[in-house]
Structures are given as structure tokens and as C-alpha cells.
Amino acid sequence: MLSRAVLRGSTSCLRAANRNFSSSSQRGHRVAVLGAAGGIGQPMSLLLKQSSSVSQLALYDIVGTPGVAADLSHIETQSTVQGYQGDEELDECLKDCDVVAIPAGVPRKPGMTRDDLFNTNASIVRNLVQACARSCPEAMICIITNPVNSTVPIASEVLEKAGCYDPRRVFGVSTLDVVRANKFVADAKGLDVSTVTVPVVGGHSGVTILPLLSQTTPSVSFTTEELDALTDRIQNAGTEVVNAKAGAGSATLSMAYAGARFVLSLLKAMSGSPDVVECTFVKSDVTDAPYFATPWRLGKNGLEQNLGLGSLSDYEKSKLEGEVLPALNKDIHKGSDFV
Numbered sequence: 001m002l003s004r005a006v007l008r009g010s011t012s013c014l015r016a017a018n019r020n021f022s023s024s025s026q027r028g029h030r031v032a033v034l035g036a037a038g039g040i041g042q043p044m045s046l047l048l049k050q051s052s053s054v055s056q057l058a059l060y061d062i063v064g065t066p067g068v069a070a071d072l073s074h075i076e077t078q079s080t081v082q083g084y085q086g087d088e089e090l091d092e093c094l095k096d097c098d099v100v101a102i103p104a105g106v107p108r109k110p111g112m113t114r115d116d117l118f119n120t121n122a123s124i125v126r127n128l129v130q131a132c133a134r135s136c137p138e139a140m141i142c143i144i145t146n147p148v149n150s151t152v153p154i155a156s157e158v159l160e161k162a163g164c165y166d167p168r169r170v171f172g173v174s175t176l177d178v179v180r181a182n183k184f185v186a187d188a189k190g191l192d193v194s195t196v197t198v199p200v201v202g203g204h205s206g207v208t209i210l211p212l213l214s215q216t217t218p219s220v221s222f223t224t225e226e227l228d229a230l231t232d233r234i235q236n237a238g239t240e241v242v243n244a245k246a247g248a249g250s251a252t253l254s255m256a257y258a259g260a261r262f263v264l265s266l267l268k269a270m271s272g273s274p275d276v277v278e279c280t281f282v283k284s285d286v287t288d289a290p291y292f293a294t295p296w297r298l299g300k301n302g303l304e305q306n307l308g309l310g311s312l313s314d315y316e317k318s319k320l321e322g323e324v325l326p327a328l329n330k331d332i333h334k335g336s337d338f339v
């Protein structure tokens, strides 16, 4: 669980959040996608449009949202779709939102690291989260924009400054790492992927992505060569897609799947379903990195119980101490210092 010191959102914000939950459960959930006309935003909005957990889909971008919203609004599901475009419509988009997903910003091209996106994406995330603080300070904020290791600290600092930071409600979406680990392990071992779960901890970039293959369910054993090959592929799967797209962007369809999976898990937990667990990159005290991804039980108010690191193999311990934490702490401080 998060320590009391960490849970230091203003009490008025928290009271408002509780009021908001009871009213939102009566009217269904309003979900905003910021960056909705983009490579991730469009297919993710399509997946959200298909869910009965969403009653209102609010789509925001700086270009193209009227078309995307008109298109999606013809789909024969219950939810309504509204498009909002440009700064002047951002606050209206966010008003009364229960969940905000942020895939706004530029993607990588071959040869770039996620950190190379910092200069452009840091201010995009800062500005969008400042608008959340103004217009939906109680919303759950799910950050997809890279570099996630830095944009989550940026979002947290912005909310802290605005006096409405509740660490239970700010999530870095690292679900794609879990999705990939499940698929790659299932393929390597000839398993039915629907039965495979691999926790992925740490951050969302290169060596900071640490799949806990020793905790794979069902239990599987790996040779050292298999461990090295699978760990390396999971850590560099984003780059695999960036190179295959050859300048046309990074993962969009698998990310839309992963982003929708995370948002729908969150909505399920917010509606009272027990035992909803997802790995997510959040404020954390399990290591000396102030933000860290581990599996969490989600609940009505977001993060409910940190399921922690479990028992690590020597291989995983050495990667955690020697590779994950030094690189992750650097990315986190770069984000925190930006605000």
C-alpha cells in the first residue's frame, strides 16, 4: 500500500473524488482520450467505443477530432461520442471526466530513444495535465505518452503544484510490456497465451523494463539463453516495431489494445469488481526509485494494493540493482525537475 506520507492529496480534492464516484456510477463513465486523432488514439477510441463501461467518449486533439468523432459516433453501441479540437475546447472536453487517457505527442523514428522525445512531449503532457487539474481534478489519469519514465513524474508534479495530487489516480500505462511478455513467452513455450501471465516491473524504456520471468504463470522454466533472449526481446520490442515501421511511427495497434485493456480494467475496478490486477508505473515505495511499475490491485479510487516485487531470482535481482534502478532514477529526476 502507499504510505500515508505519499498519499498527500488535498482533502478537498479527495472528498470531491468520492462524491464524483457515486455520481459517476449512476450515470456511467465519461472517458476522455487526449491525442484521439493519432495512431494510438483512433484505434484505442474504437476499442473503448465498444465497451458498455463507457457511457461518454470525449475525444480531444489539436487536429482531426471532428472527423474521428463523427465516424465513431455511428457505431451501434450505447455510448455517445463528442469531438473537441484545439486549446479553447480542452476544458470543456475534460469537464466531468472520470478517466483521462493521454496518448498525445510525437512517436519515435528509427535511431531515437524514448528519451529523445522528452523535449517535445514533456510540455505537451504538462499542459494537458494542467488542464485536467483545472477541469477534472478527481479524474484517473492514464499516461501513454513517452518517455513514460519521465512523463508520469511530470504529471504528478503538475497535480501536486495545483494542490490536487492523489497518487492513487495517476498511472503510467506499461501494459504493453505485459502484453508482449505474455505473447513472447507463450510462443516460445507452446502455451495457450490466454493462460499466461508475466509480471513486468520497473519502467517503460530499454533496460528499465524488467520482465519477471521466474514468476510466469503457469510455472515454466527457462535456460539462461532463453532468459537472455526473452528479456532482451521484451525490453526492445518497441524498437522492433519502430524499425519495422521504418520512419512511420511506433507501436499503435498493439498499444491501442494495451491502453484499452488498462482503461477497461480501471473502469471495472472503479465499478466495484474485486481482484482487478494490472502492472502500472506509479508513485511507489518498493525500491529507492520514487516511481516504479509493479502489479497493483485496482479499486474504486484507483490504486488499492501494491502486490510488490514478489520473490526475485538472482538474475532479476542483479538486473534490478545494476541496470533498472540507475537508469530509471535518472529518467524520473529529469521529469520531476522539468516542472
Ligand SMILES: NC(=O)C1=CN([C@@H]2O[C@H](COP(=O)(O)OP(=O)(O)OC[C@H]3O[C@@H](n4cnc5c(N)ncnc54)[C@H](O)[C@@H]3O)[C@@H](O)[C@H]2O)C=CC1
Pocket: 034, 035, 036, 037, 038, 039, 040, 041, 060, 061, 062, 063, 103, 104, 105, 106, 107, 108, 117, 121, 124, 128, 143, 144, 145, 146, 147, 148, 173, 174, 175, 176, 177, 204, 249, 250, 251, 252, 255
Ligand atoms: N506507453 C506505451 O507503451 C507507448 C507509448 N507510445 C507513445 O504514445 C505517443 C503517441 O504515439 P502515436 O499515437 O503513435 O503518435 P501520433 O503522432 O500518431 O499521434 C499523436 C497525436 O497527438 C496529437 N497531439 C500532439 N500534440 C497534442 C496536444 N498538445 N494535445 C492533444 N493532442 C496532441 C497529434 O495531433 C496526434 O494526433 C508517443 O509519445 C509514443 O511514443 C507509443 C507506443 C507505446
Ligand SMILES: O=C([O-])CC(=O)C(=O)O
Pocket: 107, 108, 114, 146, 176, 237, 238, 239, 241, 242, 250, 251
Ligand atoms: O517504442 C516506442 O517508442 C513506443 C513504445 O513505448 C513501445 O512500443 O513500447
